[in-house]
Amino acid sequence: MTKFVFVTGGVVSSLGKGIASASLGALLESRGLKVTLIKLDPYLNVDPGTMSPFQHGEVFVTDDGAETDLDLGHYERFIETRMKKANNFTTGQIYKSVLEKERRGDYLGKTVQVIPHVTNEIQDFIKRGAGYGTEDAVDVAIVEIGGTIGDIESLPFVEAVRQLSLRLGPNQAAFVHLTYVPWIAAAGELKTKPTQHTVQKLREIGIQPDALLCRADRAIPDDEREKISLFTNVALWGVISMPDVDTIYRVPRVLHEQGLDGLICDKLRLNTPPANLKRWDNLVHEVLNPQREVSIAMVGKYVDLSDSYKSLNEALRHAGMKNHAKVSITYIDSENLESETVEQLERFDAILVPGGFGKRGVEGKIKAARFARETKVPYLGICLGMQVATIEFARHVAGLTQANSTEFEPEGAQPVIALITEWKDEDGTIKTRDENSDLGGTMRLGAQSSDVAPGTLAHSIYGPVVTERHRHRYEANVAYLDQLRKAGLVISALTQREHLTEIVELPQAVHPWFMGVQFHPEFKSTPWDGHPLFNAFVKAALDHQTAQSTQKAVT
Numbered sequence: 030m031t032k033f034v035f036v037t038g039g040v041v042s043s044l045g046k047g048i049a050s051a052s053l054g055a056l057l058e059s060r061g062l063k064v065t066l067i068k069l070d071p072y073l074n075v076d077p078g079t080m081s082p083f084q085h086g087e088v089f090v091t092d093d094g095a096e097t098d099l100d101l102g103h104y105e106r107f108i109e110t111r112m113k114k115a116n117n118f119t120t121g122q123i124y125k126s127v128l129e130k131e132r133r134g135d136y137l138g139k140t141v142q143v144i145p146h147v148t149n150e151i152q153d154f155i156k157r158g159a160g161y162g163t164e165d166a167v168d169v170a171i172v173e174i175g176g177t178i179g180d181i182e183s184l185p186f187v188e189a190v191r192q193l194s195l196r197l198g199p200n201q202a203a204f205v206h207l208t209y210v211p212w213i214a215a216a217g218e219l220k221t222k223p224t225q226h227t228v229q230k231l232r233e234i235g236i237q238p239d240a241l242l243c244r245a246d247r248a249i250p251d252d253e254r255e256k257i258s259l260f261t262n263v264a265l266w267g268v269i270s271m272p273d274v275d276t277i278y279r280v281p282r283v284l285h286e287q288g289l290d291g292l293i294c295d296k297l298r299l300n301t302p303p304a305n306l307k308r309w310d311n312l313v314h315e316v317l318n319p320q321r322e323v324s325i326a327m328v329g330k331y332v333d334l335s336d337s338y339k340s341l342n343e344a345l346r347h348a349g350m351k352n353h354a355k356v357s358i359t360y361i362d363s364e365n366l367e368s369e370t371v372e373q374l375e376r377f378d379a380i381l382v383p384g385g386f387g388k389r390g391v392e393g394k395i396k397a398a399r400f401a402r403e404t405k406v407p408y409l410g411i412c413l414g415m416q417v418a419t420i421e422f423a424r425h426v427a428g429l430t431q432a433n434s435t436e437f438e439p440e441g442a443q444p445v446i447a448l449i450t451e452w453k454d455e456d457g458t459i460k461t462r463d464e465n466s467d468l469g470g471t472m473r474l475g476a477q478s479s480d481v482a483p484g485t486l487a488h489s490i491y492g493p494v495v496t497e498r499h500r501h502r503y504e505a506n507v508a509y510l511d512q513l514r515k516a517g518l519v520i521s522a523l524t525q526r527e528h529l530t531e532i533v534e535l536p537q538a539v540h541p542w543f544m545g546v547q548f549h550p551e552f553k554s555t556p557w558d559g560h561p562l563f564n565a566f567v568k569a570a571l572d573h574q575t576a577q578s579t580q581k582a583v584t
């Protein structure tokens with residue numbers, strides 16, 4: 030039977046609850062257990078798909094096409110189990126489901142209430158995420174509850190997991206609470222009071238944590254840990270110090286050395302071999318000992334918040350590790366590039382244009398793609414980055430000077446990028462979009478496979494078939510593909526089902542490394558192997574750097 034670990038957070042948000050949960054998952058996995066992670070988000074949006082990356086950070090996409098919280102990205106990078114739609118749900122989804130049941134009459138005329146109807150629904154969703162009672166059941170499901178204890182919003186979730194632990198019976202569930210221990214410089218002291226209060230709040234709701242993960246900017250000395258233990262009724266070995274670390278990949282080791290995995294296994298009566306952290310130690314070594322450094326310009330819109338491109342940053346770092354290089358990423362706001370000179374991109378070893386939505390800054394991205402094509406610096410365009418590379422090529426090489434995407438110019442004369450409904454119209458006229466359409470879940474989402482043309486750069490990276498995840502609405506318009514091909518653009522992969530353009534590239538005789546992909550490869554990168562496309566891109570950047578310095582030495 031599946032056992033559960035519920036992870037809550039206290040004092041403030043952004044303490045790294047996702048990383049802590051994922052690290053615990055990794056530790057339990059290294060003990061030979063089958064583990065999954067589930068994230069509960071206490072907001073009313075049905076999913077984060079329609080939320081701005083400024084508000085919520087990146088939207089992570091699973092193989093089965095769910096738009097989820099970015100913590101699921103951490104989960105997939107830390108543990109082996111792949112995330113599915115059922116691994117993340119929101120208050121919005123719970124209420125949607127409860128209200129549908131109410132309309133169908135499933136509650137048989139009863140008054141529908143937060144307790145028990147909403148809390149029961151939450152428990153059902155948690156069990157579904159864990160595959161509870163099915164053949165997909167995991168040994169341990171770690172359930173991370175978003176928000177901070179004391180929030181009105183997350184209260185039904187906390188109540189639901191309290192009830193669930195009671196229903197499951199003794200030793201079937203453990204509670205871990207992440208808290209903050211601030212260093213007060215003026216007093217020269219670490220303060221435990223916020224932790225005392227947050228645990229009090231938790232105990233008021235009926236939850237006694239088994240372990241406290243105490244986040245601080247430094248290690249917490251034993252006398253402070255004793256004090257916390259005494260005031261919170263958590264055994265001393267359950268008061269775990271979680272200081273800031275040089276790399277997130279060190280966190281599993283930090284938690285293991287203080288016995289967190291042992292404590293959880295004890296509590297859940299799980300008998301396992303000891304944890305083996307060799308591969309994590311190797312990872313930390315690789316991160317801290319790069320042999321070279323490579324500098325990549327990321328030309329995007331949401332550059333203010335690195336969370337907006339979380340998986341992408343990680344994928345580039347993984348590829349760096351694979352190439353024994355430190356990847357330094359400089360975020361360039363594409364909107365500034367519209368008025369400023371593009372020559373500022375000269376100092377980089379490669380240029381990357383990531384995914385994005387909306388018109389703002391798009392001409393700057395087109396300028397960046399042009400600069401990369403003309404100066405032969407390695408270019409990787411992801412999703413929107415592929416679309417702008419295609420528009421750029423159409424305008425400046427294929428003679429389609431009006432080329433654009435209907436996303437930015439709905440009535441444009443040469444819509445080389447457009448919605449399928451626009452370019453598939455039978456009499457050849459461009460249909461206008463339905464402005465009232467429901468924005469949630471109308472995109473091409475999740476994993477799809479395409480065939481890769483032999484002899485292409487893409488083929489040398491992926492082999493004959495590529496399966497990657499998608500999140501977009503617009504596609505390269507078939508009506509212009511022949512013209513683009515004739516002008517020298519290589520369409521190196523088409524989807525198996527609908528023959529949609531998946532990868533475009535320049536022939537290697539023309540440009541050493543120029544590629545645009547309609548999918549989001551960053552979602553599948555792991556620290557263990559990196560990702561073939563990013564590994565190749567970072568290698569191309571390193572080769573470019575070498576070639577440049579040899580050239581400088583000669584001249």
Ligand code: GLN
Nearest residue numbers: 384385412413501502503
């Ligand atoms: N806005 C583009 C589209 O919807 C690209 C989306 C993306 O980059 N994720 O097709």
